[in-house]
Amino acid sequence: MRKPAILITGANGEMGHGLITALHARNNVSIVALDLNPLDKALSGLVYEELIGNILDQSLIEQLNGEYEFDAIYHLAALLSTRAEFSPRAAHDVNVGGTLSLLNLAVEQGRSRGVPVKFFFPSSIAVYGFSGLDAKNKAGAIPEDSHRNPSTMYGCNKLYCEHLGHYYMHYFQRLGADNNRCFIDFRSIRFPGIISSKTIPSAGTSDYIPEMLHAAAKGEPYQCFVREDTQIPFMTMPDAIFAITSIMSAPAEDLSRTVYNIRSFAPSAEVFRQRVLEYFPQADIGYHITEKRQKMVDSWPLDTDDSKAREDWRWKPVHGLDNGLKDYLVPELKEMYKD
Numbered sequence: 124m125r126k127p128a129i130l131i132t133g134a135n136g137e138m139g140h141g142l143i144t145a146l147h148a149r150n151n152v153s154i155v156a157l158d159l160n161p162l163d164k165a166l167s168g169l170v171y172e173e174l175i176g177n178i179l180d181q182s183l184i185e186q187l188n189g190e191y192e193f194d195a196i197y198h199l200a201a202l203l204s205t206r207a208e209f210s211p212r213a214a215h216d217v218n219v220g221g222t223l224s225l226l227n228l229a230v231e232q233g234r235s236r237g238v239p240v241k242f243f244f245p246s247s248i249a250v251y252g253f254s255g256l257d258a259k260n261k262a263g264a265i266p267e268d269s270h271r272n273p274s275t276m277y278g279c280n281k282l283y284c285e286h287l288g289h290y291y292m293h294y295f296q297r298l299g300a301d302n303n304r305c306f307i308d309f310r311s312i313r314f315p316g317i318i319s320s321k322t323i324p325s326a327g328t329s330d331y332i333p334e335m336l337h338a339a340a341k342g343e344p345y346q347c348f349v350r351e352d353t354q355i356p357f358m359t360m361p362d363a364i365f366a367i368t369s370i371m372s373a374p375a376e377d378l379s380r381t382v383y384n385i386r387s388f389a390p391s392a393e394v395f396r397q398r399v400l401e402y403f404p405q406a407d408i409g410y411h412i413t414e415k416r417q418k419m420v421d422s423w424p425l426d427t428d429d430s431k432a433r434e435d436w437r438w439k440p441v442h443g444l445d446n447g448l449k450d451y452l453v454p455e456l457k458e459m460y461k462d
């Protein structure tokens with residue numbers, strides 16, 4: 124018999140850390156963790172099986188299909204936006220090819236089990252695209268179905284995979300004999316930039332905010348790579364994890380869409396810098412703008428409208444900028460870097 128489990132890909136990434144801890148605490152469920160790199164020691168005890176491997180390895184996916192019955196798949200593995208601009212072909216392979224492979228696994232599992240497999244896909248504000256600052260500033264906080272003109276590889280990959288997920292859920296093999304059956308229950312969130320106290324992101328383009336904060340807490344100088352008036356939305360990692368568990372446990376009939384915006388606060392780089400200085404007055408934070416990365420952030424929205432998530436699955440962040448810094452980020456960072 125195949126063993127019931129849930130699958131998390133990209134398990135050792137920033138989001139995987141928080142998600143494994145949360146799912147372990149909440150559910151009586153066996154977690155299968157897949158990542159290119161070995162899982163952090165702190166997480167190993169929380170998972171049923173730890174697999175080191177590539178989501179593009181088809182024999183590994185087939186092995187998973189043979190050994191497990193997945194109730195849910197959390198497909199977190201991806202190449203982030205800065206890395207994807209240096210290696211667009213590899214980004215497409217991983218971000219699109221990998222997602223397609225996991226969607227096919229979910230369909231196989233849903234078909235053989237007779238119930239749709241829940242599939243979580245983290246999307247991003249990078250699916251939006253503005254031609255320049257004027258258009259961005261004029262649009263303000265934007266809803267899900269507007270301005271989807273990505274100009275980054277990562278954004279193109281994420282937008283296409285949102286559509287693929289929607290297709291797999293509603294229209295998969297629509298001309299076949301099984302055309303009325305639904306094999307997957309696809310749920311996706313477009314995340315803003317995320318700030319974690321535990322990990323520093325790498326290879327993303329929203330990284331200037333978490334990098335600024337971590338550098339200040341470590342007592343290291345930092346040069347912010349975007350202008351001081353640069354603005355996009357952000358949230359804390361605990362709220363991001365809370366959002367994933369909330370949307371995944373929402374009754375299907377409450378969800379009016381497959382993809383939702385969420386956001387918590389949207390400070391400019393300079394507003395955030397000032398807040399960091401309140402907690403770390405000695406911090407040495409300057410600006411050294413990288414024009415090419417600046418253009419990427421300028422193509423992303425000032426803010427997003429998350430009213431659909433608030434209506435449908437009662438999304439509400441715990442942390443704003445003030446209590447996110449005061450109650451979560453600053454105390455945990457001070458503890459982590461105290462030596």
Ligand code: SER
Nearest residue numbers: 203204247327328329
């Ligand atoms: N935070 C991501 C990145 O910067 C965008 O969603 O790549």
